[in-house]
Amino acid sequence: MDRNEFSRDRDRIIFSKAFRRLEHKAQVYSHLKGDHYRTRLTHTIEVMQIARSIARNLGLNEDLTEAIALGHDIGHTPFGHQGEEVLDNIMRGTDNLGGNLKYRINYYGFKHNFESIKVLDILEKKYEKEKGLNLTWQVIEGILKHTKTKKKGQKWDINRFIQCKKYIEKFLRYPDHSVTLEGQIVTIADEIAQRQHDLDDGLRDNDLKLDVNKIISYINEQIINIQNQLKKDTFNITDLDEKYYKQFSSYIKNSTPKDVLTKDMIIKYKLSEKRTIDYELWDKIVMDSFIVEYVVPDKIEIKLLRELETRIKKNKNCKNETYIWNSLIRDIIDYFIKDVTFNSLDKLKNDVKTHCKLQLVNLDYINCNKNNEIQSGNKKYWKKRKYFDSKIIDFSYSASEFDKNIESYIKNQILNSYNVNVFDGKAIYIVRQLFKAFYTNPRQMPKEQLNKLYQGIVETINLSNCNIILHGKKLEEIEFKTSPPMDINQLIKLLKLEFNKEELELIFKKTFPGNHLDLNYHFLKLIGGDYSSINKDCKKCDDQFNKKVIEKIFDKINIITVNDIPYEIEELQQQIIFIKCLLELHYVYLSIICDHIAGMTDNYANNEYKKLYLV
Numbered sequence: 186m187d188r189n190e191f192s193r194d195r196d197r198i199i200f201s202k203a204f205r206r207l208e209h210k211a212q213v214y215s216h217l218k219g220d221h222y223r224t225r226l227t228h229t230i231e232v233m234q235i236a237r238s239i240a241r242n243l244g245l246n247e248d249l250t251e252a253i254a255l256g257h258d259i260g261h262t263p264f265g266h267q268g269e270e271v272l273d274n275i276m277r278g279t280d281n282l283g284g285n286l287k288y289r290i291n292y293y294g295f296k297h298n299f300e301s302i303k304v305l306d307i308l309e310k311k312y313e314k315e316k317g318l319n320l321t322w323q324v325i326e327g328i329l330k331h332t333k334t335k336k337k338g339q340k341w342d343i344n345r346f347i348q349c350k351k352y353i354e355k356f357l358r359y360p361d362h363s364v365t366l367e368g369q370i371v372t373i374a375d376e377i378a379q380r381q382h383d384l385d386d387g388l389r390d391n392d393l394k395l396d397v398n399k400i401i402s403y404i405n406e407q408i409i410n411i412q413n414q415l416k417k418d419t420f421n422i423t424d425l426d427e428k429y430y431k432q433f434s435s436y437i438k439n440s441t442p443k444d445v446l447t448k449d450m451i452i453k454y455k456l457s458e459k460r461t462i463d464y465e466l467w468d469k470i471v472m473d474s475f476i477v478e479y480v481v482p483d484k485i486e487i488k489l490l491r492e493l494e495t496r497i498k499k500n501k502n503c504k505n506e507t508y509i510w511n512s513l514i515r516d517i518i519d520y521f522i523k524d525v526t527f528n529s530l531d532k533l534k535n536d537v538k539t540h541c542k543l544q545l546v547n548l549d550y551i552n553c554n555k556n557n558e559i560q561s562g563n564k565k566y567w568k569k570r571k572y573f574d575s576k577i578i579d580f581s582y583s584a585s586e587f588d589k590n591i592e593s594y595i596k597n598q599i600l601n602s603y604n605v606n607v608f609d610g611k612a613i614y615i616v617r618q619l620f621k622a623f624y625t626n627p628r629q630m631p632k633e634q635l636n637k638l639y640q641g642i643v644e645t646i647n648l649s650n651c652n653i654i655l656h657g658k659k660l661e662e663i664e665f666k667t668s669p670p671m672d673i674n675q676l677i678k679l680l681k682l683e684f685n686k687e688e689l690e691l692i693f694k695k696t697f698p699g700n701h702l703d704l705n706y707h708f709l710k711l712i713g714g715d716y717s718s719i720n721k722d723c724k725k726c727d728d729q730f731n732k733k734v735i736e737k738i739f740d741k742i743n744i745i746t747v748n749d750i751p752y753e754i755e756e757l758q759q760q761i762i763f764i765k766c767l768l769e770l771h772y773v774y775l776s777i778i779c780d781h782i783a784g785m786t787d788n789y790a791n792n793e794y795k796k797l798y799l800v
Contacts (some may be wrong), residue, residue, distance in 0.1 A: 190321050193246035197311070197318045198256045202542075203304045207258065209786035210703045211265045213600070214386055215608055216787065219374045219391060223382045225265075229258055235522060238372035238632060239578070240367060242526040243533075250367040252320075253327035257371055259299030262783045263790040264612030269297050271616040272779050281623045287683055288736050290743055293342040293770050293783075298332050298785050303346040308780060316348060327368030329441040330398060332376055334360045345776070362576040366529075369578035377521040380591045385514045387599035395598065401501055404513075407590040408494045411583050412487060485527045486581035494518040517591070532577050614796045616782060623778045627677060629797060634666040634781045641773035642680075651766040654695040655679060680774040682739075682767060686731045697759045704735050712761065714741035743768050 188196070209216060210225035223231075233254035240250040262268030273296060274280035278289035293657040302325050311653050325347070334341065334357060343357065344350060364371050388395050493516055500512040506751055552776060580588060599605065623630050627638060643661045646652060653660050655675055662668075663676045693702040702708075709716050714737050716719065742764045785793070 187648070189248060191246060191324065192253050193254060194320045194324045195248055195252035196317075197320065198252060198259065198305065201259070201305070201309050201311075201318065203309060203784065204255065206784065206786050207576055209788050211608070211612075211787055212265055212386075213265060213383055213605060214390070215684055216371060218604070219389070222752055224259055225258055228378060228382065229255060231378045232257065232371065232374045232772075235377050236367075236371045238522050239370045239374060239491070239529075241524055242522070243366070243370075243529060243756045245370070249323055249327070249365065250370055251323045253331070253363075253368055253371045254322075254374065256301060256305055256324065256328045257331040257375065258297065258301065259328075260302070260304045261297045262300075262616070263785045263787045264608070264616065267609045267612040267614045268782070268790075269295065271613055271620070272783065274621060276775060280617075282617060282624065285621050285624060287681065289734070290736075290739055290768065290771065291329060292743075292775065293340055293345070295779055295783075296341050297783075298329055298334070299341050299343065299346040301328050301782075303599075303780070304784075306347050307677075308784075313365070316749070320329055323365050323368070327363045327365060327371055330363040331372050335635065347773075359574055359619060362573075363575070364572040365571065366551050366578055369573075369576060370525075373525055373578055374590065377518060377525075380521075380588060380595070381518050383595045383599060384517075385510075386592065387595065387602075388510055390599075391601070391602060392604055397506060399502070399611065400594070401497055401509075401513065403594060404497065405494060407587060408490055411490065411586050415484070415487060415583065433481040441637060484525060485531075486583040489520055489524050489527070490583050493517070517542060521580070521584060521588070524545070524581050525578060526670050528584070529578045532579070552702075563686060574632065615790055618789060618798060619785075619793060620778055623781065624681070624774075626789050627680075627778070628776070629672070630778070630781055632666070632776055637780075638774065638777045639664060641777060645766065645769045645773055649766040649769060651762050652696065653692065653763070653766060655692060657695075679767070680770055682771050686735065689735075690785070693760070693763050694762060700756050700759050702760050702763065704731070704738060706734055708760070709734055709738050709741070710743050712738070712745075714738055737766065 204226075207226035207229055208224055212223040212225055212228045214222040216222060216224050218225060233251055236250045236254045237247050240247050262272060271280070273294040275282065275286070275295075276292045277294040278291040279611065280287075281287075281289055305320055305328070308316075309315065309318050309319055327345075334343075349389070358364075365370065387393055388397060388400070393435070497513060498515045500509055501515070503509055503512075579585075628636065630638075646660055658672060660676065660679075663672045665673060668676075677691075689704060692700045694700070708714060716737065718733075718737075742761055745761065745765065782790070
């Protein structure tokens with residue numbers, strides 16, 4: 186029997202090398218701390234199981250849901266989010282590794298969801314001539330959108346992470362959520378998994394001395410606060426479901442001040458013996474009282490919250506603390522899954538006509554390599570497939586507040602702890618030192634990475650149409666395995682942008698005979714760069730001044746696209762093409778190191794650090 190496209194995608198991800206490496210990548214705690222702490226792999230499996238449960242409840246495609254869930258963290262760095270942050274700072278130009286990077290150039294950073302699609306679409310190799318695993322675009326899009334694709338003041342350039350550029354605009358049209366419900370399910374399942382297992386691992390860490398009974402008291406307190414907040418929300422009669430109309434009509438006729446003027450109402454409306462209650466105020470109070478007494482308790486989100494409260498209280502009476510602890514985690518997972526299911530069903534019922542789009546058959550798959558046979562897809566199924574331009578799969582208000590409360594507790598009591606911060610500190614140090622070592626001398630990386638670096642250099646030269654001549658040789662003629670060390674060292678120096686102003690101008694002259702390059706203030710002004718902080722009348726044009734000017738030139742040309750290059754001036758065009766090529770070569774160099782480190786397990790990264798730095 187033939188598999189469908191999404192089950193094939195799921196299996197390709199499971200059998201990839203990158204998936205196996207998740208076993209020894211930390212979630213919050215190092216796996217060295219104990220056998221039962223979550224790793225990136227067990228986190229992924231738990232996300233998959235939670236997501237599959239919600240997908241089944243909603244009658245959605247479980248194969249697509251599983252594929253997205255299994256691949257969502259496949260591009261994660263070793264040592265959790267600290268490793269990711271180090272690479273992001275380097276690729277954004279905010280960390281120059283203590284001066285090891287001569288120029289601070291913003292290549293738009295590093296983020297694990299973008300790296301995940303790069304791993305699956307480019308870096309993994311299963312076929313003789315093609316890169317990547319040839320996954321469907323629905324899986325790729327869901328993996329990309331499982332977490333933010335934009336942040337305030339930050340953006341990640343998707344063009345750097347994916348082969349096929351055809352669907353990029355459609356991918357990011359709705360940057361905050363996946364356009365498939367299955368993708369949205371994985372996003373919420375990731376949240377649920379993190380809350381329950383971070384709390385579970387924190388309880389397992391004896392050094393924290395967390396008391397499960399105190400945690401239960403905290404949780405019960407939050408549940409009560411959420412219910413009270415819902416009771417305070419004022420409804421209009423028009424907001425009521427029709428099923429309450431008859432009941433409300435009877436209530437308003439038969440209510441007496443004794444029934445309605447409870448202590449909470451007196452406080453809420455600041456009533457006193459001297460204040461006169463007019464008809465308008467009385468109607469408002471009666472309406473509020475009816476909401477509190479009949480409507481709020483009837484809301485499914487409140488019923489689920491009270492069910493959780495009841496189960497936690499019941500299990501708390503057990504004498505076995507391990508059972509109390511395990512049942513608490515189980516009940517939290519169960520609560521979140523039910524809440525997301527009912528809330529999403531309600532939104533689907535109300536919003537589906539407004540927010541869904543019929544799928545276009547010709548947009549089935551992401552792989553657009555003409556030399557490769559594109560998967561045909563299940564046209565009958567996908568012809569009726571709906572896409573959504575808004576977030577449908579979500580928590581209710583109550584569950585969202587409950588989630589925030591648990592997250593706050595985890596941050597304050599667990600992530601802020603000594604053990605976690607010691608581990609994070611080591612992670613930052615090791616990843617920075619590894620990057621520094623490979624940047625200083627890439628020949629300390631495995632042969633496979635050097636081959637990728639060489640291929641990246643050749644591709645960049647071909648795309649930029651700029652055959653840079655370095656000491657009488659074209660760059661593609663210099664190979665890390667066979668060329669003389671002097672030539673390799675010169676290539677590395679170029680990749681690191683460490684040549685000074687005069688040397689760069691000389692290389693340009695060899696590359697474009699008859700033209701010249703002046704990396705000075707006037708050139709910066711000519712290309713429209715930011716010269717406001719540059720003193721044009723500087724008489725002492727030393728290396729530091731030249732470096733500042735060149736960095737501003739690099740900043741401007743780094744954001745220039747091919748279409749922005751002024752082709753009417755051939756000399757200027759050649760100068761910009763040359764500098765753009767240098768920057769792209771520098772990016773290739775940095776990204777190869779990023780990919781190498783991001784693919785490491787914690788064990789491998791630790792061992793590499795020892796080999797590189799310990800005598």
